[in-house]
Amino acid sequence: MRPGWILRLYPRAWRLRYGDEMAALLEERPATFATYLDLFLGALDASLNYVPPERMVPVAERLKADIVVRFCAFVLFGFGWLLLARLNDPVVSFAPVAALYPGLTLLLDAFKLAGVIAAIGIALGGLPLVGMAVRRAAVRRQPDVLRAFWWAAASALLFALATLAVAEAHPAFWIVTAYLALSLGLLLLGTIAVAGLVLKADLEERELRRTSLPAILVLYGMAGSLIAAVALGVLVASAAPSLLVSQDVGPGMFSVSVLLLGLGTVLAFMGARHGWLAPAGGTGTGA
Amino acid sequence: MPRTEVGRFSDALFLVLSSLAGGSKHGYAMIEDIVAFSGTELEPGTLYGAIARLEQRGLIEPLPAEERRRPYRITPAGVEALKAQVETMAQVVSAGQRRLRLLEGS
Structure with missing residues (x-):
């Protein structure tokens, strides 16, 4: 029995890329038990680790x-x-x-x-x-990077100003609630801006x-x-x-x-x- | 080429790069060449596992297929990686030889 059938264990993307040349190689040399075992382990490895070129990320x-x-x-x-x-x-x-x-x-x-x-x-x-x-x-x-930077800087500045304003006084409950809501919003906005800045x-x-x-x-x-x-x-x-x-x-x-x-x-x-x-x-x- | 990144393929990667440093080859020719210069016979699963990893890292590149066989050649990045690996191995060999001489002398 030729070992070509074991190539079916490899993922489809792998077979599309290397299947033909591997099959040609297997036809050229005698297969031993070690060959089958090696191909089985290779198929397992390819299933776990192989990433087709079109899905590779720099x-x-x-x-x-x-x-x-x-x-x-x-x-x-x-x-x-x-x-x-x-x-x-x-x-x-x-x-x-x-x-x-x-x-x-x-x-x-x-x-x-x-x-x-x-x-x-x-x-x-x-x-x-x-x-x-x-x-x-x-x-x-x-401009998109600079815009993200200004959004992040403005969020940080507003948060600092709001915190200072609340910390200096003993504000009413609704002001504290508004401060917390504003902080959460600014935190979210700032995080998104920093993430955008780094990614772009x-x-x-x-x-x-x-x-x-x-x-x-x-x-x-x-x-x-x-x-x-x-x-x-x-x-x-x-x-x-x-x-x-x-x-x-x-x-x-x-x-x-x-x-x-x-x-x-x-x-x-x-x-x-x-x-x-x-x-x-x-x-x-x-x- | 840190071992942790390549697992059981680390030696195979080195052997394939060394083989391709001598000129472009397809899979069967690589196996024959590697046997000739190292005495190690790579099985097809290990060979293609190594080829895929080297290709992903840009250390080798495929050439146009000749019927069903596809030759590969080493890239400039592959040459640099091979040089670094050879230098490391040379240091290991040199240290091993020095220590063996000390053992034999004592």
């Missing part, structure tokens, strides 16, 4: 997509972090409990510090990249790969912050449940915060793993 595009995924993951994480960071507010009710359980302050500080490290990583990796993209867009006259910008593979080291800071910061938040949750629930009533952060807000921190961290790890596996040069295998 590595730079793939890296850009991974950077956007990591940034979106950080935004999710950051929102959760901002919610939970207010656990010690109001301080009047937090301080006596924290004096009884020093671990509370320690874990809250660790949570905040790890989050700040992640933010530093984002700034170290992202700001030079955005700066490069905007300078290049200005020189090469790319003329950035080279080597420039994009420079974000890999800061990404390690981001990932460790996010993971550390998540672990501290979970430990904090366990400690509060077991030793000081009264905090969930007295503090601004109630049980629902705490759960949502940890959920966002977890989602963001997992998404960031997935994005990073995908990006670092991108082969150097040429094209990658799928988006």
Whole structure:
């Protein structure tokens, strides 16, 4: 029996590309058990890994997509972090409990510090990249990139102004609600603008790969912050449940915060793993 | 050509690139050539797994088919990748020889 039939185990795209020449090769040499086994493993490998040329994505595009995924993951994480960071507010009710359980302050500080490290990583990796993209867009006259930049900058500025205005006073409930709605809207708009900017910008593979080291800071910061938040949750629930009533952060807000921190961290790890596996040069295998 | 990216095909990739460095060849000629210079006989599944990976990375490129056979040739990027791999192997060989001499001398 000739081994040509085993080629049917290969995916269709593979057979269209290599089927004829492989069949010709198989007709020219005697097939042994090792040949059948090798073809079987080859078919399995092709089913798992082969990407037809028309579906291949340039590595730079793939890296850009991974950077956007990591940034979106950080935004999710950051929102959760901002919610939970207010656990010690109001301080009047937090301080006596924290004096009884020093671990509370320690874990809250660790949570905040790890989050700040992640933010530093984002700034170290992202700001030079955005700066490069905007300078290049200005020189090469790319209005869509510049427009995305201005939307992102305007969102960040409005968010900062709104936060300052709310922080300086003790506003009514409806103003706080309006502030939260505005913040969410601006966050969404800013994230979309940054994602558009990165995806449309003329950035080279080597420039994009420079974000890999800061990404390690981001990932460790996010993971550390998540672990501290979970430990904090366990400690509060077991030793000081009264905090969930007295503090601004109630049980629902705490759960949502940890959920966002977890989602963001997992998404960031997935994005990073995908990006670092991108082969150097040429094209990658799928988006 | 990091091993993690290519798994069981890493040696095959090197053998195929080395074979094509000697001139363009189709699958059967590559197998014969590789046996001649390395003593390793690649099976067709492994050979075409390596060819697909090298082609995806732009290290080799197909030439027009001759009947059902399609020859391939190494690209400039393939030459660079082969050079880097050969240099690494030369360092490994050199270190291995030095250590063997030390063992035999002791």
